[in-house]
Amino acid sequence: MSDAETxxxxxxxxxxxxxxxxxxxxxxxxxxxxxxxxAAAEDFDPSxxxxxxxLGWLGVAVDEAIGGSGxxxxxxxxxxxxLGRHLxxxxxxxxxxxxxxxxxxxxxxQKRQWLPKLCEGAVxxxxxxxxxxxxxxxxxxxxxxxxxxxxxxxxxxxxxxxxASADIVIASALYHGAPALVLxxxxxxxxxxxxxxxxxxxxRRSYRIDMNGVGAPKSALLNQxxxxxxxxxxxxxxxxxxxxEMCGATGGVIAATVEYLRTRKxxxxxxxxxxxxxxxxxDALIAYEGARSHLYHAAGMFGQxxxxxxxxxxxxxxxxxxxxxxxxxxxxxxxxxxxxxxCDAHLYRRxxxxxxxxxxxxxxxxxxxxxxxx
Amino acid sequence: MLSQKELDEFRxxxxxxxKENAPTDPGFxxxxxFMEVSTDDQFHFLRDWQCKVYDAGYLGMAWPKxxxxxxxxxxxxxxxxxxxxxxxxxxxxxxxxxxxxxPLILNMGSEEQGRAYIPGILSAEDIWCQGFSEPDHGSDLAxxxxxxxxxxxxxxxxxxxxxxSLGQYxxxxxxxxxxxxxxxxxxxxxxxxxxxxxxxxxxxVPIRKLTGEYGFNQTFFANARVSVSCLIGEEGGGWQxxxxxxxxxxxAAGGQAGGHSMMSKETADVVALARxxxxxxxxAIEDPMxxxxxxQFIMEERAAELNAARARIKALNAERPxxxxxxxxxxxxxxxxxxxxxxxxxxGASAAYYLGDSHAYERxxxxxxxxxxxxxxxxxxxxxxxxxxxxxxxxxxxKS
Numbered sequence: 001m002s003d004a005e006t007x008x009x010x011x012x013x014x015x016x017x018x019x020x021x022x023x024x025x026x027x028x029x030x031x032x033x034x035x036x037x038x039a040a041a042e043d044f045d046p047s048x049x050x051x052x053x054x055l056g057w058l059g060v061a062v063d064e065a066i067g068g069s070g071x072x073x074x075x076x077x078x079x080x081x082x083l084g085r086h087l088x089x090x091x092x093x094x095x096x097x098x099x100x101x102x103x104x105x106x107x108x109x110q111k112r113q114w115l116p117k118l119c120e121g122a123v124x125x126x127x128x129x130x131x132x133x134x135x136x137x138x139x140x141x142x143x144x145x146x147x148x149x150x151x152x153x154x155x156x157x158x159x160x161x162x163x164a165s166a167d168i169v170i171a172s173a174l175y176h177g178a179p180a181l182v183l184x185x186x187x188x189x190x191x192x193x194x195x196x197x198x199x200x201x202x203x204r205r206s207y208r209i210d211m212n213g214v215g216a217p218k219s220a221l222l223n224q225x226x227x228x229x230x231x232x233x234x235x236x237x238x239x240x241x242x243x244x245e246m247c248g249a250t251g252g253v254i255a256a257t258v259e260y261l262r263t264r265k266x267x268x269x270x271x272x273x274x275x276x277x278x279x280x281x282x283d284a285l286i287a288y289e290g291a292r293s294h295l296y297h298a299a300g301m302f303g304q305x306x307x308x309x310x311x312x313x314x315x316x317x318x319x320x321x322x323x324x325x326x327x328x329x330x331x332x333x334x335x336x337x338x339x340x341x342x343c344d345a346h347l348y349r350r351x352x353x354x355x356x357x358x359x360x361x362x363x364x365x366x367x368x369x370x371x372x373x374x
Numbered sequence: 375m376l377s378q379k380e381l382d383e384f385r386x387x388x389x390x391x392x393k394e395n396a397p398t399d400p401g402f403x404x405x406x407x408f409m410e411v412s413t414d415d416q417f418h419f420l421r422d423w424q425c426k427v428y429d430a431g432y433l434g435m436a437w438p439k440x441x442x443x444x445x446x447x448x449x450x451x452x453x454x455x456x457x458x459x460x461x462x463x464x465x466x467x468x469x470x471x472x473x474x475x476x477p478l479i480l481n482m483g484s485e486e487q488g489r490a491y492i493p494g495i496l497s498a499e500d501i502w503c504q505g506f507s508e509p510d511h512g513s514d515l516a517x518x519x520x521x522x523x524x525x526x527x528x529x530x531x532x533x534x535x536x537x538x539s540l541g542q543y544x545x546x547x548x549x550x551x552x553x554x555x556x557x558x559x560x561x562x563x564x565x566x567x568x569x570x571x572x573x574x575x576x577x578x579v580p581i582r583k584l585t586g587e588y589g590f591n592q593t594f595f596a597n598a599r600v601s602v603s604c605l606i607g608e609e610g611g612g613w614q615x616x617x618x619x620x621x622x623x624x625x626a627a628g629g630q631a632g633g634h635s636m637m638s639k640e641t642a643d644v645v646a647l648a649r650x651x652x653x654x655x656x657x658a659i660e661d662p663m664x665x666x667x668x669x670q671f672i673m674e675e676r677a678a679e680l681n682a683a684r685a686r687i688k689a690l691n692a693e694r695p696x697x698x699x700x701x702x703x704x705x706x707x708x709x710x711x712x713x714x715x716x717x718x719x720x721x722g723a724s725a726a727y728y729l730g731d732s733h734a735y736e737r738x739x740x741x742x743x744x745x746x747x748x749x750x751x752x753x754x755x756x757x758x759x760x761x762x763x764x765x766x767x768x769x770x771x772x773k774s
Contacts, residue, residue: 281771285764289677294676
């Protein structure tokens with residue numbers, strides 16, 4: 001094994017972000033508020049969002065020259081992990097990833113117009129997935145065609161998180177037979193049918209967008225030659241941040257379950273004293289620690305060619321399995337209470353299922369990894 | 375402090391020496407650790423190898439010159455150890471001497487003990503074994519029953535110790551014995567002794583392992599008499615010395631003699647096996663299910679390495695600072711067992727071969743490695759005990 005494969009580079013910035021974000025998430029997302037958000041009318045709490053913007057977290061990985069702080073996605077990990085631990089619902093990941101798409105493929109005008117706004121709290125969404133459900137982002141049926149000076153879109157995008165409240169949506173579509181990205185402003189989406197999807201993770205706001213009839217000026221296209229590289233970049237970035245979110249949630253569900261096992265009594269003993277529950281909790285802890293080490297390794301390796309991609313996919317596979325196991329056992333170990341909606345265990349399990357369904361589950365990542373490694 | 379350039383140059387020199395001098399295939403299967411030395415051929419081969427490394431100045435480099443060490447910085451020894459691991463050279467057979475007895479004597483022993491014992495530890499002339507575990511008290515080390523009764527200037531030893539690897543070759547033993555049975559607290563009343571093995575009243579009886587081989591022994595003590603000068607630490611303070619010794623072994627304290635003590639199998643070895651093993655007329659590595667398992671092993675192996683790296687970063691261990699270090703033994707030993715098991719299934723019909731059949735893949739090394747892997751999942755506290763300890767001390771769950 002080379003040294004780079006086993007090193008973790010943890011920056012001072014990451015340490016500070018981690019500490020601040022943990023305190024913020026603990027304060028803003030206590031479980032009763034997470035549950036209240038599920039039923040709330042608006043997609044997110046605007047005052048909380050303004051605070052996130054004021055903390056500068058929306059520009060962590062955006063170039064300094066254009067309003068960000070010029071750090072990398074590795075630093076964003078330190079923000080997302082605590083948010084994931086507290087099951088935060090906010091358009092943070094969608095906005096962060098859309099900003100990455102703009103940085104990679106946006107033209108100068110698009111970048112100047114939108115990146116500073118995204119750093120200040122404008123909301124952006126990505127619309128990459130389609131009804132066929134394929135994780136390959138280049139498998140597209142949505143099209144964008146020229147009609148005189150305007151572009152016309154046709155097709156359906158799914159799982160466009162936070163799209164209804166987004167100021168811009170960046171959608172993928174075939175343009176002259178090749179993948180392209182289009183920046184759609186809110187006004188252009190007036191012609192679209194945007195329907196809220198009922199999704200497994202109720203803390204998420206996810207939308208299905210029927211693009212038929214949506215038109216946009218030609219200037220809405222991002223630099224097409226950059227599309228494939230940008231889609232790959234978004235895929236890797238999403239895997240990294242989803243891994244962070246899942247690691248955080250795994251830490252959260254382990255802490256919550258341990259607390260229950262310490263206090264709940266059956267047959268006159270705290271149930272955590274039974275090895276049948278204690279030992280699987282240790283296995284959950286070990287899976288969590290391994291996943292977290294992979295996560296911060298991948299954070300440091302992000303963007304470094306094939307090695308970076310391997311690190312990121314490993315992080316997502318490990319975190320996916322860790323959260324699946326810890327949250328699945330959390331439901332079981334809560335006994336009858338675990339079967340009720342009132343028990344929080346299913347919230348973590350649902351978060352895990354959502355994150356696994358985004359950008360490839362653990363088995364899919366392992367398949368991609370095999371092709372990269374062997 | 376040595377400069378990076380000096381360290382790099384030293385590494386180059388070491389790398390070349392081991393390339394040039396590493397022993398060639400002896401024609402028989404070597405053990406993977408000191409616990410598996412079961413034939414005289416194996417023992418002499420490994421002892422010669424340690425002696426050669428020591429003579430070249432690559433062992434005990436940081437130990438005091440007056441005792442036969444090199445008196446050099448530990449950083450140099452660490453480089454040598456890394457290169458030995460990298461080049462997969464045979465391990466240093468006097469493991470107990472180098473990793474337990476040596477550091478103990480250097481830290482707590484007298485000048486006289488240093489002169490008497492350290493040179494022979496380094497050259498492998500004096501092999502050491504350890505007498506901690508006893509029959510019936512597998513995972514509970516403090517439950518020592520072997521009696522050491524004081525009679526004038528001597529201790530009279532009665533009882534038995536088990537799992538004494540290298541006992542048949544050892545000249546000395548580090549022994550944890552009960553010198554005072556009349557104590558309320560089982561952690562008191564133990565004494566730690568450095569004793570000679572070849573004296574009347576000590577008998578070493580080989581134990582046949584599940585592999586069919588030997589390597590472990592049971593050692594019986596019947597009125598064996600040793601001088602009180604064998605004592606290290608206070609009489610009755612044996613438990614503290616034993617804990618310090620275990621800390622040396624885990625590398626928690628400095629002063630390691632260096633040289634690696636185990637030739638572990640890694641996923642890279644299993645990947646190599648998957649390239650030559652056949653499935654449906656194709657290399658096994660092309661089979662999607664096998665690829666999936668291999669990737670999983672690679673990720674777990676890397677997780678263990680990355681855990682070690684992350685354990686050094688305080689901010690990333692704030693919630694449970696002892697989680698990673700306390701899980702190392704459980705994680706690594708269970709991983710090794712699962713890896714060996716998978717390596718067997720990769721061999722197809724040939725998985726049925728066993729040690730001794732010349733057609734077995736790598737002379738049956740994987741078959742042996744699988745069975746021997748249980749020594750680590752059982753020894754030093756079984757995986758089940760480890761899960762209790764981690765569950766209680768790291769997660770804070772109630773005692774079972």
